[in-house]
Amino acid sequence: MAKSDATHFDDYPEQTRVKHSILRMYLPAYLNIIKTYNDKMLFLDGFAGRGSYDDQNSGNEVPGSPLLALELIASSQDTASKVHTAFIEPRNDHFQRLEHSVNNFVKSRGLVLDPWLVNAEFCETIAPILRDIDEKEHELIPTFLFIDPCGVDDVDMSIIANILRRPKCEAFIFFNMSAVSRIAGLLQTNNNTPSLNKIYGSDDRVEILRNTLPYQADAVAREQLIVDTYLDAIRNQGEAEYVVPFRVEYRDRRATSHYLIHATKHALGFKIMKHVMWEAARNEAGQEGRMELRQASAGDLSSQMRTDLVQMEQDIVNYLNSHGRSLVRLFCSDWVERPSDFFSEAAYKRKLLDMEQRGVVRVIAKDGSGPKPSSSRMKRKGQPTLANDYFVELIT
Numbered sequence: 333m334a335k336s337d338a339t340h341f342d343d344y345p346e347q348t349r350v351k352h353s354i355l356r357m358y359l360p361a362y363l364n365i366i367k368t369y370n371d372k373m374l375f376l377d378g379f380a381g382r383g384s385y386d387d388q389n390s391g392n393e394v395p396g397s398p399l400l401a402l403e404l405i406a407s408s409q410d411t412a413s414k415v416h417t418a419f420i421e422p423r424n425d426h427f428q429r430l431e432h433s434v435n436n437f438v439k440s441r442g443l444v445l446d447p448w449l450v451n452a453e454f455c456e457t458i459a460p461i462l463r464d465i466d467e468k469e470h471e472l473i474p475t476f477l478f479i480d481p482c483g484v485d486d487v488d489m490s491i492i493a494n495i496l497r498r499p500k501c502e503a504f505i506f507f508n509m510s511a512v513s514r515i516a517g518l519l520q521t522n523n524n525t526p527s528l529n530k531i532y533g534s535d536d537r538v539e540i541l542r543n544t545l546p547y548q549a550d551a552v553a554r555e556q557l558i559v560d561t562y563l564d565a566i567r568n569q570g571e572a573e574y575v576v577p578f579r580v581e582y583r584d585r586r587a588t589s590h591y592l593i594h595a596t597k598h599a600l601g602f603k604i605m606k607h608v609m610w611e612a613a614r615n616e617a618g619q620e621g622r623m624e625l626r627q628a629s630a631g632d633l634s635s636q637m638r639t640d641l642v643q644m645e646q647d648i649v650n651y652l653n654s655h656g657r658s659l660v661r662l663f664c665s666d667w668v669e670r671p672s673d674f675f676s677e678a679a680y681k682r683k684l685l686d687m688e689q690r691g692v693v694r695v696i697a698k699d700g701s702g703p704k705p706s707s708s709r710m711k712r713k714g715q716p717t718l719a720n721d722y723f724v725e726l727i728t
Contacts, residue, residue, distance in 0.1 A: 340482050341426075344387040344394045347580050350612050350625050351480075351592055352400055354578070355504065357608040358594075359404050359476060362601065363411050366474045366500055373415045374475040375401050376495075378454040379482070380419035382426040383433035397478060398434055398447075406443045416473070418448040420457050422486070427451040454479075455488045462494050474500035484511045489533025489565055496570030496595055503570070507562060507577075507591040509555065516541055516558055533569050537561055559591055566595045574602030574671050578609045579624035586629045599669040603677065606668065610676035620682065623674050644675055644683055649692070652726045657696060660684065661720035681718050688724075696723035 359375070366373050377397055385394045395403065398419045405415045419434060421427045431449050438444060450457050465472055477495050481487055495501050515528050519542040528538050541561060548554040563575050572595035582589045594605045610621035620641060652658060664680045667673055687693045688706060697704040698721045706716035 341382050341385050341396070342388075344385040344389075345583060346627065347583070347589065347625060348385065350580070351506075352395075352397065353612050354592065354605075354608050355397060355478070356400060356404065357612070358504075358605055359401060360407075360411075361604050361608075362476055362502060363405070363415060364408075365600070367410050367414050370474050370500070371414055372473040373411075374473050375405065375415060375417045375478070376458075376475050377401065377417075377419045377478045377480070378458070379480050379486075380421040380426075380430055381480075382421070382429035383419075384429070397480060398430060399437055401478075402434070402437050402441075402444055402447070406441050409443075412443040413445070416445050416448070418450070420450045420452060420454050422451070422453045424451065454486050455491050458491055458495075462491070472498045472501065475502075477501065477503040479503060480506040481508070484508050484515070484527055484531060488530045489569060490530075493533060493566070493570035496566070496572050496597075502594070502596040502601060503566075503572075505566075505593040505595070507559065507593050509559065509588045509590050512558060512562075513555065516545060516554075520546060532562060533565050537565055555588060563593070566593070570595060572597050574599060576602060576606055576609065576674060577623070578613075581625060581627045581629060583627045586632075602671070603668050606674065607676040607678060610679055621676070621679065640675075641679075641683065644680070645687060645692075648683070648687070649726065652693065652724065657700075657723050657725040659720065660695075660718055660722050660724055663724075664720055684724060685716060685718055688718075691727055693724045694727050696725060698722055 363373060380398045381396050383398045384396050387394045398417075401417060405411045405417065419430060421430050427449075431451075434447050434449060438446065462472070472495065475495055475498070477492065479487065479492060492503055492505065496503055512528070512531060515525060519525060519528075519538070525538060528541075529535055532538055532541075541558065544557060545554055548557055559577060563577060566572055566575050574597065575593065575595045578592040578594075580589050580592065581587065592609075594601075594609075596602055596605070606623075609623060612621070613623070613625055614621040620638065622638075622640065648663060651662075660681075663684065664677045668675065668677045668680065684693065685706075688695055695704045695706070695709070695718065696702065698719070700723060704722060710717045
């Protein structure tokens with residue numbers, strides 16, 4: 333039994349809080365969209381754990397993903413009557429606590445559909461169900477798949493992709509960068525890497541890593557190759573056009589612990605998840621968000637030098653310089669839905685407002701008749717707003 337697995341639920345660190353915050357903000361949005369057109373949906377937690385964490389700071393028990401999902405589902409009669417849940421956990425001790433927690437929730441709330449609790453491995457549980465669905469030519473109901481293992485065992489791209497390819501199915505995946513990196517480091521001396529082949533879903537992808545990792549310039553480049561290869565597997569094998577990674581740094585060292593990856597076939601889900609992730613990384617001082625949670629390096633100068641925001645502004649300036657006056661919607665909607673764009677709608681709006689305040693751009697009225705300064709626009713919490721149907725242009 334790995335120590336990390338044995339003690340994983342004995343603390344509730346910031347990175348787990350942020351992960352649950354992302355799930356708490358996104359899952360209701362997904363369910364509320366899907367329920368409009370479907371009477372049945374599924375929340376599938378493939379590595380459910382014991383159902384709760386021990387918060388060492390407060391001394392309280394904190395809901396894990398199973399109880400968090402049930403709470404969100406139970407909060408609306410529409411979702412409570414339509415959303416099925418399945419919680420899979422292989423460890424007997426974790427499963428006993430999970431079963432106790434979930435059953436207590438159902439007894440006390442009595443609103444949700446009876447959860448399906450399984451004390452088994454994720455892949456061995458799901459693979460035959462998917463085969464049976466296909467053999468009977470049935471459809472899998474819209475499913476939100478949550479993959480959050482302690483390590484890398486039983487994380488199989490073929491199963492994840494099989495679910496993702498189906499209509500209205502999405503996945504939120506914990507990608508253990510630290511563990512995958514260690515395994516990938518053995519590729520030059522070990523030709524037998526079955527866990528890596530399962531993670532990436534293809535011998536060819538593992539061979540690409542084997543042949544190219546040694547030639548990367550540094551650790552940053554090697555990490556980028558490892559995660560990009562995984563994202564490509566999700567896009568290609570899972571047929572998910574929109575894939576967004578959120579990097580999580582260790583608390584005690586300046587290195588990547590893991591990525592939280594969301595995959596969907598729909599631009600709207602991509603747009604919403606980017607907003608959720610971006611805002612989850614904004615700190616209490618109101619500094620701009622990012623697609624990562626910095627912990628050990630949070631106070632470093634490099635963390636404050638936002639080259640990504642500098643590049644965002646340069647891209648806006650270049651576009652306006654080439655195309656002239658443009659709708660705010662172009663940046664805050666059209667650009668946000670580009671699969672390669674990892675900025676949120678709110679981040680673009682805050683950048684445009686910042687550029688207006690610094691005299692880089694001016695805002696033009698909706699009818700194009702002339703300037704619409706911030707003093708004449710609606711305020712929210714004392715700050716000027718910027719509607720999508722205004723125009724912006726460079727001040728030359």
